[in-house]
Amino acid sequence: MRWLLVLALSPAAAQHQQAAAAEQAAWVPHVQRGFAAQSAGRWQDAVAAYTAAVDSGTVPADHQLSVASNLGLALQNVGQLDEALSWFDKVLRAHPSNADAHHNRGNVLYLQQRHAEAADAFGRAVALVPTDAESVFNQGNALAKMGHHAAAAAAFASVLRLTPRDAHASYNYANSLSAAGNTAEAISAYKATLRLSPQHSAAQTNLGLQLSAAGRYTEAAAALATAVELAPRDSASHVALGYARKSDPAATPGGAEEAFRAALALEPTLSSAYLGLASVLKATDPVSAVAAFGAAGRGEEAISGAEALGAWLDRLEVGEGSAVAVGEAAAGGGTQATAQGAPGAGPTLGGLSLDGPSLGGPISDGPISDGPAYPDVFEQAPRCASLPFGDVNTAGGAAARETLMAAATHAGIAFSNASVTLIHGMSRPIGAAFHVPHGLSNAMLLPAVTAFSVGGAPRRYAQAATAMGWAAAGDDDATAGSKLIAGLRALCADLEVPSPRQYGIDRDAYFRLIPTMVEQAITSGSPANNPRLPTPEEIAALYREVYE
Numbered sequence: 001m002r003w004l005l006v007l008a009l010s011p012a013a014a015q016h017q018q019a020a021a022a023e024q025a026a027w028v029p030h031v032q033r034g035f036a037a038q039s040a041g042r043w044q045d046a047v048a049a050y051t052a053a054v055d056s057g058t059v060p061a062d063h064q065l066s067v068a069s070n071l072g073l074a075l076q077n078v079g080q081l082d083e084a085l086s087w088f089d090k091v092l093r094a095h096p097s098n099a100d101a102h103h104n105r106g107n108v109l110y111l112q113q114r115h116a117e118a119a120d121a122f123g124r125a126v127a128l129v130p131t132d133a134e135s136v137f138n139q140g141n142a143l144a145k146m147g148h149h150a151a152a153a154a155a156f157a158s159v160l161r162l163t164p165r166d167a168h169a170s171y172n173y174a175n176s177l178s179a180a181g182n183t184a185e186a187i188s189a190y191k192a193t194l195r196l197s198p199q200h201s202a203a204q205t206n207l208g209l210q211l212s213a214a215g216r217y218t219e220a221a222a223a224l225a226t227a228v229e230l231a232p233r234d235s236a237s238h239v240a241l242g243y244a245r246k247s248d249p250a251a252t253p254g255g256a257e258e259a260f261r262a263a264l265a266l267e268p269t270l271s272s273a274y275l276g277l278a279s280v281l282k283a284t285d286p287v288s289a290v291a292a293f294g295a296a297g298r299g300e301e302a303i304s305g306a307e308a309l310g311a312w313l314d315r316l317e318v319g320e321g322s323a324v325a326v327g328e329a330a331a332g333g334g335t336q337a338t339a340q341g342a343p344g345a346g347p348t349l350g351g352l353s354l355d356g357p358s359l360g361g362p363i364s365d366g367p368i369s370d371g372p373a374y375p376d377v378f379e380q381a382p383r384c385a386s387l388p389f390g391d392v393n394t395a396g397g398a399a400a401r402e403t404l405m406a407a408a409t410h411a412g413i414a415f416s417n418a419s420v421t422l423i424h425g426m427s428r429p430i431g432a433a434f435h436v437p438h439g440l441s442n443a444m445l446l447p448a449v450t451a452f453s454v455g456g457a458p459r460r461y462a463q464a465a466t467a468m469g470w471a472a473a474g475d476d477d478a479t480a481g482s483k484l485i486a487g488l489r490a491l492c493a494d495l496e497v498p499s500p501r502q503y504g505i506d507r508d509a510y511f512r513l514i515p516t517m518v519e520q521a522i523t524s525g526s527p528a529n530n531p532r533l534p535t536p537e538e539i540a541a542l543y544r545e546v547y548e
Contacts, residue, residue: 026056031067038070043077050074065095069104076108084108099128103135110138115145133162137169140176147507147548149180167197174203178210179511181541186210201230205237208244209515213536217248221255228259235270236516238263242276243519256280271432272520279523422534423449425526426542429517434505443497447488448546454481456532500547507547514543 034049050071053059059067072087088105091098106121122139126132140155156173159166174189190207193200208224211217224241231237242259245251257280263273278292426449427441436444454461462480465471470487471480500510518539521527527534534542 027053027058027063027067030056031059031063034070034074038074043074046074047071047078047080065091065098069101072104072108076104076111081108081112085112097128099125099132099135102128103132103138106135106138106142110142110145113145115142118142119146131162133159133166133169136162137166137172140169140172144172144176144179145507147511149176149511152176153180153182165196167193167200170196171200171203174206175512178206178515179544181537181544183210183214183537183540187214199230201227201234201237204230205234205240206515208237209240209519212240212244212247212519213515213540215536217244218250220244221248221251228262233266235263235267235273238266239270239272239276240516240519242273242280243516243523246276246280246523247519272429272516275428275432275520276523419529420526422453422521422527422530422539425521425524425530426517426539428524428526429513429520430500432520433513433517434500434503434510436500436503436505440497440503443492443495444500444503445542445546447485447492448542450488451485452534452538452542453530453532454485456530460531505547510547511544514540517543 030049030053034046034053037043037045037049050067053067054071068087068091072084072091075081075084075087085105085108088101088108091101092105095101102121102125106118106125109115109118109121119139119142122135122142125135126139129135136155137159140152140159143149143152143155153173153176156169156176159169160173163169170189170193174186174193177186177189187207187210190203190210193203194207197203204223204227208220208227211220211223221241221244224237224244227234227237228241238259242256242263245259246256257277260273260277260280263270264277267273274292274295278289281292282289423442423445426445427438430436430441430444431438450461458477458481461484462471462475462477465480465484465487466473466475468484468487471483475483501507518536521539522536527539
C-alpha cells in the first residue's frame with residue numbers, strides 16, 4: 001500500500017499554515033490525527049479523521065491528492081472496498097498519471113477478485129514507472145489468478161530482473177512455470193528459490209512434486225524428505241513423499257507406507273493418504289488395502305472393508321496365493337482377476353463395452369444376455385437425467401431407466417474383465433482431493449481424454465461411434481473418431497456436466513495439486529492400459545485443459 005507521507009506535518013509547519021490561512025486550521029488537526037491513527041494501525045480512526053478533513057471543505061489543492069489517497073487506503077484497510085475504489089477513481093480523474101493511485105486501485109480490485117481489472121491497473125502503474133517492482137509483482141499475481149500462467153511467469157521474471165534476491169518473486173515465478181506445464185523450468189526456479197531461502201518448505205515440497213512429475217523419483221523423494229523436516233506437520237508433504245518413495249526404485253522398503261501413515265497421524269481423514277497407503281499395501285496385504293480404499297471414500301471402486309473382501313474370497317473359493325490377484329482387482333490395480341473360465345471382455349472405452357450380443361448360447365433373450373442397443377442408451381441418457389424420480393413409475397420413465405441400468409451393468413462387466421484406462425486414473429485424484437462423485441469426474445474428463453486417446457486405437461473408437469449411432473457404417477476411422485468426440489461433447493453439454501471450475505473447485509488449489517494428481521493417476525496403473533500411453537506432462541496438460 002502506498003501512504004503519502006507528505007501528511008506527516010511537523011508542528012512548526014502546521015503552525016505556519018494555520019497562521020498563513022485561517023481556513024486551513026480546520027483540516028490540519030484532522031489530518032494529523034489521521035496520520036497518527038494510520039501509523040498505529042487504528043484504521044477506523046484514520047477513516048474518521050480523514051473524512052472530517054474532507055468534510056471541512058478547507059483542504060488546500062496541493063494537499064487534496066494526499067488526503068484523498070490516504071482516505072482510500074484507510075477505507076481499504078477497514079474493508080470498505082467500494083468506497084476505497086471510489087476515492088482512487090477520484091484521484092485518477094484529477095491526476096491520471098499518478099502511478100501510486102493506479103497501484104492502489106489495483107490492490108482494491110484484486111481484493112474484490114476482479115483480477116482482469118486489477119492486472120490492467122497494475123499494468124498502468126508499471127507503464128508509468130517501469131522500475132516499480134511491487135506493481136509488477138502484483139500484476140503477476142493477478143495474471144496468475146486469471147489462469148494466464150505464462151504471462152504471470154513473465155511478470156515475475158521481470159521482478160527478478162529488478163530485485164534478483166526476492167525469494168517471494170522467485171517462488172511465484174516457479175509456481176507459474178509449474179502451472180503453465182514447464183516442468184523443467186519450474187524445477188530450476190524452485191531450486192533458485194531455495195538458494196535464496198533454504199528454509200522455504202513450500203518451495204521444497206513443490207520442487208519434489210515437479211521432480212515426481214518429471215519421473216525423477218529418487219531426487220523427488222530426497223527433496224520431499226527435506227520438506228518434511230522443514231514442516232513436519234504438513235500432511236500434504238508426507239503424502240507427496242509417500243508417492244515419490246513408492247515410485248523410487250532406490251527407496252528403502254516400507255518408506256512409502258511410513259510416509260502415508262505419518263500423514264494420517266496428522267490428518268486421520270486425509271483421502272489422498274489412504275489412497276497412497278492402499279496402493280502400497282495391495283500387493284502384500286489386500287485386505288488392509290481394501291479397508292484403506294474404503295476409508296478414502298472410494299467404495300464405488302473397491303470392496304468396502306476387510307470383512308466384505310473375506311466373504312468374497314470365500315464365495316470364489318480361490319486357492320492359496322489368489323488373494324493378491326483379487327486384491328489387485330479390488331484396489332483398482334492393473335492385475336486382472338476373473339473367475340476361472342470367464343471369457344475376457346472385448347474393448348472398453350471408459351465404462352463402455354464394445355462387446356456384441358451373446359450369440360449362440362442356450363439362453364439369449366434380454367438386455368443383459370443380448371446387450372442393450374447403444375443408440376437407445378445415448379438417446380435415453382438425457383431423458384433419465386431430466387426425469388423427476390416420481391416419473392420412474394410411468395411407462396416412458398421406467399423404460400428409460402431400464403435401458404440405462406442395463407448399459408451400466410454391461411459396462412461393469414466389461415471393465416471388471418478388461419480394467420479401466422486413463423479417464424479413471426485421472427478421475428480418482430479429482431474425487432479424492434475435491435470430493436467430486438466418481439461418475440461425475442469421469443464425465444468431466446471423458447471428451448478431452450477421448451480426443452487425446454483416439455489415435456491410439458482408431459478402429460475401436462470408430463466402432464464405438466457407430467454403435468452409438470453418431471457415425472455411419474461407411475465413415476472411415478478418422479471421421480468416425482471425430483464424430484465420437486463431437487457426440488461426447490454434445491452429450492455432456494446436454495446432461496449439463498460441469499467443468500471443475502463450474503463445479504466450484506478453486507483454481508489455485510486445483511492447479512497447485514496437478515503434480516500430485518498426475519503422480520496419483522500414474523500410480524493407479526490405469527493410464528498404462530490406455531490405447532495411447534500418456535507422459536506425465538501430457539496428463540498434466542489434460543488436467544489443465546478440462547478445468548475451464
